[in-house]
Amino acid sequence: xxxxxxxxxxxxxxxxxxxxxxxIGIFGSKLxxxxxxxxxxxxxxxxxxxxxxxxxxxIFGWYALTDEYED
Amino acid sequence: xxxKSTKGIWKVITxxxxxxxxxxxxxxxxxxxxxxxxxxxxxxxxxxxAFLSTLATFAAGFVVRPFGALFFGRLGxxxxxxxxxxxxxxIMGGATFLIGCIPSYQTIGYLAPLLVLILRLLQGLALGGxxxxxxxxxxxxxxxxxxxxxxxxxxxTATAGLFLSxxxxxxxxxxxxxxxxxxxxxxxxxxxxxxxxIISYIIRKNMDESPVFAKAKLExxxxxxxxxxxxxxxxxxxxILLALFGATMGQGVVWYTGxxxxxxxxxxxxxxxxxxxxxxxxxxxxxxxxxxxxFGWLSDKxxxxxxxxxxxxxxxxxYRPIYRxxxxxxxxxAMKGSGxxxxxxxxKVTETPVASILTEPxxxxxxxxxxxVFIVTKTDSLFSSGAVFHYTKTDTLFLAQxxxxxxxxxxxxxxxxxxxxxxSSGAIVHHSxxxxxxxxxxGTPARLDTIQTGLLKQFPxxxxxHKSHEHGISAKGNISVSKxxxxxxxxxxxxxxxxxxxFATMVYGPIAAFLVEMxxxxxxxxxxxxxxxxxxxxxxxxxxxxxxxxxITAKNIGNPEFYLEGLWYPIGIAAxxxxxxxxxxDRKINTLHDK
Numbered sequence: 001x002x003x004x005x006x007x008x009x010x011x012x013x014x015x016x017x018x019x020x021x022x023x024i025g026i027f028g029s030k031l032x033x034x035x036x037x038x039x040x041x042x043x044x045x046x047x048x049x050x051x052x053x054x055x056x057x058x059i060f061g062w063y064a065l066t067d068e069y070e071d
Numbered sequence: 072x073x074x075k076s077t078k079g080i081w082k083v084i085t086x087x088x089x090x091x092x093x094x095x096x097x098x099x100x101x102x103x104x105x106x107x108x109x110x111x112x113x114x115x116x117x118x119x120x121a122f123l124s125t126l127a128t129f130a131a132g133f134v135v136r137p138f139g140a141l142f143f144g145r146l147g148x149x150x151x152x153x154x155x156x157x158x159x160x161x162i163m164g165g166a167t168f169l170i171g172c173i174p175s176y177q178t179i180g181y182l183a184p185l186l187v188l189i190l191r192l193l194q195g196l197a198l199g200g201x202x203x204x205x206x207x208x209x210x211x212x213x214x215x216x217x218x219x220x221x222x223x224x225x226x227x228t229a230t231a232g233l234f235l236s237x238x239x240x241x242x243x244x245x246x247x248x249x250x251x252x253x254x255x256x257x258x259x260x261x262x263x264x265x266x267x268x269i270i271s272y273i274i275r276k277n278m279d280e281s282p283v284f285a286k287a288k289l290e291x292x293x294x295x296x297x298x299x300x301x302x303x304x305x306x307x308x309x310x311i312l313l314a315l316f317g318a319t320m321g322q323g324v325v326w327y328t329g330x331x332x333x334x335x336x337x338x339x340x341x342x343x344x345x346x347x348x349x350x351x352x353x354x355x356x357x358x359x360x361x362x363x364x365x366f367g368w369l370s371d372k373x374x375x376x377x378x379x380x381x382x383x384x385x386x387x388x389x390y391r392p393i394y395r396x397x398x399x400x401x402x403x404x405a406m407k408g409s410g411x412x413x414x415x416x417x418x419k420v421t422e423t424p425v426a427s428i429l430t431e432p433x434x435x436x437x438x439x440x441x442x443x444v445f446i447v448t449k450t451d452s453l454f455s456s457g458a459v460f461h462y463t464k465t466d467t468l469f470l471a472q473x474x475x476x477x478x479x480x481x482x483x484x485x486x487x488x489x490x491x492x493x494x495s496s497g498a499i500v501h502h503s504x505x506x507x508x509x510x511x512x513x514g515t516p517a518r519l520d521t522i523q524t525g526l527l528k529q530f531p532x533x534x535x536x537h538k539s540h541e542h543g544i545s546a547k548g549n550i551s552v553s554k555x556x557x558x559x560x561x562x563x564x565x566x567x568x569x570x571x572x573x574f575a576t577m578v579y580g581p582i583a584a585f586l587v588e589m590x591x592x593x594x595x596x597x598x599x600x601x602x603x604x605x606x607x608x609x610x611x612x613x614x615x616x617x618x619x620x621x622x623i624t625a626k627n628i629g630n631p632e633f634y635l636e637g638l639w640y641p642i643g644i645a646a647x648x649x650x651x652x653x654x655x656x657d658r659k660i661n662t663l664h665d666k
Contacts, residue, residue: 005654015647040124041620044613048134052609060312060651068309069655 002070012061016054023050083212084224086278087205090160090271091225093264094201095232096239097167098194100260102129102331102615103236106338106345107257111175112183128188132195133612139199140600141298147204147596148297151288152211152281155596156204157272163197164268166190171261199608203600210587211283216371222583223367227360229579230572233330234356237349239263244346287592294593301590301598310589311602317656318379318585319606321648322578324641325386327611328618329571330356332637335615336394337564340622340634341401342460342552351565358565359572363580370581376656379585382577383649389574390638393567398634400560421461424448444468460554610644 023045030042063069101108109125139159147155170190176183206225213221239260247256279285287293294300301307330352337348370378426446433439446466453459556564582603590598618637625633 008654012651036124037620037623040616044130044616048609048613052605056312056315059308060316063305063309063312064655068305069313071657 002067005064005069006067007065009061009064009066012057012064014061016057016061019057020050020054080209080212080221083209083278084221086271086274087156087209088224088228088231090156090275091201091205092228092231092235093267093271094160094163094198095229096235096267097163097232097264098132098198099233100167100236100239100264101132101170101191101194103233103240103334103349104257104260105129105335105615107253108187111257112173112187113176124184128184128191130613130616131188132191132198133608135192135195136199136604136608136612137601139196140203140604141199141597142196143200144203144597144600145297147200147207148294148594152204152208152284152596153275153278156201156208157275159197159200159204160268160272160275163194163201164264164272166193166197167261167264167268171258171264195608199600199604203596203603206583207587207596207599208281210584211281211592218584218587219370219375219581220364220368222587223364223580225583226367226580227363229326230330230356230360230363230575234353234360236260237353237356241346241349241353283592292593297594297597301594301601307590307594307598311598313651313655314586314589314599314602315606317648317652318578318582319602320610321383321606321645321652322379322582323607323609323611324614324644324648325382325578326575326607327614328386328390328638328641329568329575331615332618332641333397333568333571335619336397336622336634336637339619340637341398341554343401343554343556344461345553347556347561351561352568354565355568355572358569359576362573362576366577366580367584370584375581375585376652378581379578380649380652382574383645383652385577386571386574387642387645387649389570390642391635393570394635394638395632397564397567400563401554401556418450418452420448421451422449442470444470457557458555458560460552462552614641 027042027045030038031046033039033042105125112128113124143155143159146158167190170187173179173183173186173190202225205228206222209225210218210222243256243259244252247259284293301311333355334348334352337343337351338345366378366382424446426444428442428444430440430442433441444467446468448464448466450462450464451459452462586599586603587595617640621636621639622633625636630636
């Protein structure tokens with residue numbers, strides 16, 4: 001189980017990067033569309049959720065990879 | 072536990088829970104009144120944008136909660152739990168009362184939403200400090216093997232606060248006329264807060280400090296720098312991240328889907344009458360609330376992890392079927408083909424249509440003028456089951472020429488407008504409307520004297536629009552619907568919302584004890600507050616705004632299952648949380664700091 005937890009850390013780091021790529025690629029245009037509802041949504045995604053998920057998940061993955069969550 | 076100590080802890084629970092419930096009440100009254108607030112504090116020319124702005128302001132309060140957790144958590148670990156959460160109580164009460172005093176957008180313009188935002192941020196900061204303090208305070212009074220049970224009473228407060236907010240709104244609506252509520256009555260629930268806060272402050276003032284914290288302080292074992300010890304310590308930080316990604320993140324989205332998104336969905340996607348939604352939500356919450364205590368108690372027996380993960384698992388797999396079922400209950404299109412009883416019997420215009428005219432300089436060329444005519448038609452559709460759907464349809468006609476009544480040129484002082492629209496099935500409907508200036512020369516509004524349209528067999532779903540006419544007219548339809556549902560539908564909806572509340576009780580009931588046990592006394596307030604408020608406040612609190620946006624976007628591009636699109640956000644977050652929680656949360660974690 002410890003080995004599984006450790007190597008799953010790579011998945012979390014990749015997931016963080018994938019989310020980052022997806023958010024920027026798919027939702028990037030929302031900030032510049034000129035519509036108020038798009039702007040509100042874009043701000044929520046880019047300035048709140050994206051940094052939180054990407055940074056947090058990457059650190060979590062790194063900790064898993066370095067055996068911090070070993071039993 | 073003897074009867075004396077049981078009595079003591081009930082006193083602690085009462086004082087803590089009452090204050091926390093009032094803070095949740097203050098916090099949620101804003102969300103419960105989101106629809107009416109959007110018309111008071113934001114420009115009303117784009118109702119969708121106004122509603123999303125209101126949800127965003129509502130969400131801003133959630134976003135600052137982690138900062139409140141850090142600021143007040145630090146204070147709580149330095150000077151004590153009791154004094155800190157008394158300060159948060161006063162800040163929350165003051166901010167809520169003042170929101171009820173802000174003049175509307177019509178009176179002070181953009182200062183109104185700005186002031187609302189500032190006070191909303193204060194509310195968020197206060198709540199960020201409150202919850203961790205109350206949960207820690209209760210947990211530190213409770214025996215080690217009963218922390219789940221006793222802290223579950225604190226967990227009830229969030230739902231109880233929402234319940235109280237709905238109840239106060241319903242009472243206010245019941246006492247006042249609809250017009251009075253729209254005019255000023257919506258402010259009353261905000262004003263009520265100040266009385267509740269004063270009562271709670273007096274009760275809390277007489278409480279003692281947490282015995283565990285008092286002992287640590289006496290022995291000089293409190294932290295000198297809780298923030299540094301919490302976040303600069305790798306051992307502690309890994310638990311903060313695990314608490315967030317393996318528990319609170321999923322808990323946040325499940326809690327907010329089951330209560331707030333369900334409410335928002337019924338009001339804005341299903342278009343059910345607002346008071347009916349509030350009423351059925353009150354019943355669902357009332358039925359679900361005891362389960363917080365049940366699952367808190369059960370978590371002392373079988374462990375926190377298994378209960379929380381079961382709640383997440385059920386939510387992930389059952390949200391879509393539940394919301395599909397909810398939507399079908401009020402979807403006339405789906406119902407017609409399935410031979411059930413939601414079949415329209417009649418459809419009629421209930422009030423004489425009213426028109427108002429707005430003439431202003433052209434945006435592209437200010438030297439020219441053009442007019443917009445707003446025609447409001449109210450219609451009722453009656454169904455064989457007894458359900459009544461009220462439609463308010465606002466047709467906006469864009470005129471290339473300024474529309475003016477000129478008594479000299481037109482003896483009847485009237486104008487005929489002719490235009491065509493095509494409805495969602497593609498059929499072209501010809502409209503012939505006579506506007507008569509019966510009020511004042513050259514002024515507005517005009518009385519809509521005659522309206523002739525195609526035969527009204529059923530209410531058009533949407534005027535997808537519009538065909539330019541020979542008079543330079545184009546048209547845009549905007550329909551608002553309010554559905555009065557039958558008792559059968561209401562009971563079924565109560566059941567479907569109750570199921571969602573049940574998921575929320577599974578993930579939320581044990582979580583205070585789970586978090587408290589994860590961190591040591593000296594940095595507990597700070598460390599447990601942060602993952603809770605990031606998970607619950609940010610991931611959960613942003614849910615209504617994000618999910619509503621997904622629904623609206625999917626609807627605009629014609630996705631037939633647009634109403635389910637908002638669920639991808641909670642399902643995705645809960646799924647990641649479930650996997651992390653199942654793999655990384657170890658039962659042993661919760662015995663690390665159980666003193």
